[in-house]
Amino acid sequence: xxxxxxxxxxxxxxxxxxAFLSCIVMAIGLSIVISxxxxxxxxxxxxxxxxxxxxxxxxxxxxxxxxxxxxxxxKQIISSKYIAYLFWTVLGMLIGSLVCYIILKVTNTTDEYIxxxxxxxxxxxxxSGSFIIPCNFILPEENSLIGTILAYSMTSxxxxxxxxxxxxxxxxxxxxxxxxxxxxxxxxxxxxSWYITQKKITNFN
Amino acid sequence: xENILEVKNLSKKYTEFELKNISFExxxxxxxxxxxxxxxxxxxxxxxxxxxxxxxxxxVKVFGLDNKNDEREIKEDIGVVLDDMFFPEILxxxxxxxxxxxxxxxxxxDLYFKYLTDFNLPKDKQIKTYSKGMRKKxxxxxxxxxxxxxxxxxxPTSGLDPIARNEVxxxxxxxxxxxxxxxxxxxxxxxxxxxxxxxxxxxxNGEIILSKTKDELIEQYGxxxxxxxxxxxxxNQDYIKYKKTKYECELLVENKxxxxxxxxxxxxxxxxxxxxxxxxxxGEK
Amino acid sequence: MSNYALKLTNITKKYDDFLxxxxxxxxxxxxxxxxxxxxxxxxxxxxxxxxxxxxxxxGDVFIxxxxxxxxxNDIREKIGVVFDGNNFPEDLTLEKLNNVLKAIYSNWxxxxxxxxLEKFSLPKNKKIxxxxxxxxxxxxxxxxxxxxxxxxxxxxATSGLDPVVRDDILDILLDFVQEENNSILMSSHITSDLEKIADYxxxxxxxxxxxxxxxxxxxxxxxxxxxxxxxxxxIEKKDIIRYRKMDYGYEILIxxxxxxxxxxxxxxxxxIKIEDIMLMYVKGCE
Numbered sequence: 109x110x111x112x113x114x115x116x117x118x119x120x121x122x123x124x125x126x127a128f129l130s131c132i133v134m135a136i137g138l139s140i141v142i143s144x145x146x147x148x149x150x151x152x153x154x155x156x157x158x159x160x161x162x163x164x165x166x167x168x169x170x171x172x173x174x175x176x177x178x179x180x181x182x183k184q185i186i187s188s189k190y191i192a193y194l195f196w197t198v199l200g201m202l203i204g205s206l207v208c209y210i211i212l213k214v215t216n217t218t219d220e221y222i223x224x225x226x227x228x229x230x231x232x233x234x235x236s237g238s239f240i241i242p243c244n245f246i247l248p249e250e251n252s253l254i255g256t257i258l259a260y261s262m263t264s265x266x267x268x269x270x271x272x273x274x275x276x277x278x279x280x281x282x283x284x285x286x287x288x289x290x291x292x293x294x295x296x297x298x299x300x301s302w303y304i305t306q307k308k309i310t311n312f313n
Numbered sequence: 314x315e316n317i318l319e320v321k322n323l324s325k326k327y328t329e330f331e332l333k334n335i336s337f338e339x340x341x342x343x344x345x346x347x348x349x350x351x352x353x354x355x356x357x358x359x360x361x362x363x364x365x366x367x368x369x370x371x372x373v374k375v376f377g378l379d380n381k382n383d384e385r386e387i388k389e390d391i392g393v394v395l396d397d398m399f400f401p402e403i404l405x406x407x408x409x410x411x412x413x414x415x416x417x418x419x420x421x422x423d424l425y426f427k428y429l430t431d432f433n434l435p436k437d438k439q440i441k442t443y444s445k446g447m448r449k450k451x452x453x454x455x456x457x458x459x460x461x462x463x464x465x466x467x468x469p470t471s472g473l474d475p476i477a478r479n480e481v482x483x484x485x486x487x488x489x490x491x492x493x494x495x496x497x498x499x500x501x502x503x504x505x506x507x508x509x510x511x512x513x514x515x516x517x518n519g520e521i522i523l524s525k526t527k528d529e530l531i532e533q534y535g536x537x538x539x540x541x542x543x544x545x546x547x548x549n550q551d552y553i554k555y556k557k558t559k560y561e562c563e564l565l566v567e568n569k570x571x572x573x574x575x576x577x578x579x580x581x582x583x584x585x586x587x588x589x590x591x592x593x594x595x596g597e598k
Numbered sequence: 599m600s601n602y603a604l605k606l607t608n609i610t611k612k613y614d615d616f617l618x619x620x621x622x623x624x625x626x627x628x629x630x631x632x633x634x635x636x637x638x639x640x641x642x643x644x645x646x647x648x649x650x651x652x653x654x655x656x657g658d659v660f661i662x663x664x665x666x667x668x669x670x671n672d673i674r675e676k677i678g679v680v681f682d683g684n685n686f687p688e689d690l691t692l693e694k695l696n697n698v699l700k701a702i703y704s705n706w707x708x709x710x711x712x713x714x715l716e717k718f719s720l721p722k723n724k725k726i727x728x729x730x731x732x733x734x735x736x737x738x739x740x741x742x743x744x745x746x747x748x749x750x751x752x753x754x755a756t757s758g759l760d761p762v763v764r765d766d767i768l769d770i771l772l773d774f775v776q777e778e779n780n781s782i783l784m785s786s787h788i789t790s791d792l793e794k795i796a797d798y799x800x801x802x803x804x805x806x807x808x809x810x811x812x813x814x815x816x817x818x819x820x821x822x823x824x825x826x827x828x829x830x831x832x833i834e835k836k837d838i839i840r841y842r843k844m845d846y847g848y849e850i851l852i853x854x855x856x857x858x859x860x861x862x863x864x865x866x867x868x869x870i871k872i873e874d875i876m877l878m879y880v881k882g883c884e
Binding site: 110111112114115118119122123165166169170171173174176177178179180181310311312 | 649650651652653671672674675677679681683684685686687688689690694697698699700701702703704725751
């Protein structure tokens with residue numbers, strides 16, 4: 109498994125440069141308009157997206173076909189993507205937080221939205237990932253792109269729905285608590301997706 | 314005009330590679346096999362002939378006309394299959410027919426669909442679903458369906474199984490029955506060329522090593538096998554290249570009959586194009 | 599301890615428009631088995647089903663003293679696979695690929711890998727996407743030979759390569775089987791390569807195994823008789839494997855050249871190449 113993770117690390121690193129830099133630039137710009145902590149989500153999401161795209165590029169490169177002949181199980185091939193996805197989400201959040209912190213220090217301001225954007229990062233990334241990762245394994249190339257776009261839009265909608273439900277139905281008005289609840293739900297959904305995918309998917313074509 | 318294709322002193326410089334003074338002639342009614350390693354210059358030569366790449370020096374005449382000035386006219390009559398050519402994957406073979414009808418004056422739809430049937434290529438499936446071999450056959454069908462006079466083919470049988478190759482070779486043989494036509498065919502599958510080529514041109518490191526009729530080649534060239542001690546007695550001038558293996562020495566000899574007389578050898582093995590290439594490229598002088 | 603590196607029995611897989619039908623053959627240890635057949639005949643399906651890339655419906659596979667139908671990771675350590683085209687992520691350099699494979703194979707031999715790269719003149723610091731077809735193939739083979747594999751499986755590995763590169767690769771494959779426990783199963787359209795190095799030839803046509811013969815038998819004992827209609831009618835049915843009616847007469851594929859040369863002295867008898875045998879089976883009548 110270590111080898112698979114290392115390979116995705118190299119590939120993601122190689123593909124970061126342009127996407128990453130443009131996101132940071134965009135994030136810094138937006139942070140002035142909205143709030144510095146928006147950087148967190150704008151770094152975490154693209155990084156995790158690169159990982160889910162490696163599933164497609166692996167298929168195209170015939171790496172997946174080759175990887176099955178290696179001394180790794182199919183379950184490990186799938187799990188390595190879930191782990192890498194988590195890793196780059198967290199890494200993205202850390203980098204985003206660092207940039208946000210620097211901006212706040214430099215401009216000598218505070219930002220009350222930090223918790224919200226951190227929460228959003230976790231929720232959007234994990235909920236989307238739960239859907240995108242199995243889709244990329246199952247669907248052919250063109251359809252997975254649509255799946256990716258759908259996933260992120262759907263997730264934002266679901267997030268809004270959750271917040272509304274928790275506020276109205278459960279009567280929780282504290283945003284931090286609300287986000288904490290939804291984060292936990294997202295983590296659970298992500299783990300369920302991980303379990304089901306590595307159990308059910310045996311055919312990578 | 315006796316030559317359907319004439320190349321004179323074709324030269325092109327790249328940073329890491331140079332095509333140097335390529336010259337050869339393809340007479341009408343003949344098939345020329347073009348052999349050489351990957352990277353030796355076959356594709357560059359072919360692309361220069363077709364004016365796909367420019368900025369080269371030298372002269373290229375097709376049907377007696379200049380390939381740059383009369384390009385449009387010439388291309389009506391040239392059928393091309395290139396190694397890295399591809400059709401957009403979402404197209405169907407019948408879409409290609411619709412497109413080509415407007416491109417070539419002599420496009421023959423009936424002939425095109427006949428080739429599709431003969432080759433077992435489904436008309437209504439996207440090219441995306443085609444295997445490597447099927448794509449090659451589709452390219453060949455397209456190249457032949459506008460009644461060209463000259464076929465320029467770069468690895469047309471690559472990826473095809475022996476049966477399909479046999480069918481395709483037969484089609485080229487039929488094509489050349491018309492004495493006004495010609496075929497320039499580059500291939501790594503030298504056994505195919507041994508079956509149908511009349512001429513062989515061998516390019517190595519951007520230079521033409523030889524350009525002869527296949528018959529001359531087979532008659533004149535040979536491989537001599539001898540022991541190390543025998544090898545030492547042989548004059549440097551009498552062989553082109555040699556290769557030492559664990560057990561013996563192999564020599565590439567240009568003039569089989571002379572060599573036989575001079576060194577009193579009974580038999581010299583008949584040479585295959587593959588052996589010729591390997592010894593030329595990997596042998597030492 | 600089995601004598602076989604690979605034993606296939608009744609491998610069957612059904613698709614909508616194709617059936618791999620009870621494919622059985624063996625790869626004895628220390629030997630090279632060539633797999634031939636038309637495109638779409640089932641060669642890749644067979645290889646993929648051996649490696650578990652696709653699931654078969656039925657049939658048994660024994661690989662390298664492993665358990666029946668089980669390819670454990672231990673067994674995968676000992677199998678080297680080379681597919682046609684590219685096998686690796688294009689953004690990696692060879693150094694990075696080495697690190698990845700080092701972490702995957704327990705028997706990865708880094709020194710041997712770099713030695714092979716040297717031998718093939720493959721640059722360590724260029725991204726794989728810049729490699730030519732021949733270079734990518736040499737890379738795949740280097741990888742397959744650098745983890746103490748005992749069985750090499752090559753699927754159209756020499757397709758599109760020039761004769762000089764193919765000569766290099768064939769030499770390396772021959773070296774590999776010098777070791778008695780090493781074996782190779784390779785599918786190829788370039789039958790002249792198989793004529794050079796294979797010990798056995800397995801011919802698959804429309805999903806079925808047509809024959810599993812030693813190469814020597816095919817080259818020395820199979821032949822082609824050429825004659826006119828009159829002579830054709832005198833030939834016993836049992837001697838004819840396949841025949842074709844050509845413009846100039848009949849061509850007949852036979853299995854026992856020496857015997858039939860004596861039996862039918864008036865008929866022309868020619869040696870035959872593997873690709874011609876294939877052609878006769880596919881296009882000839884029984």
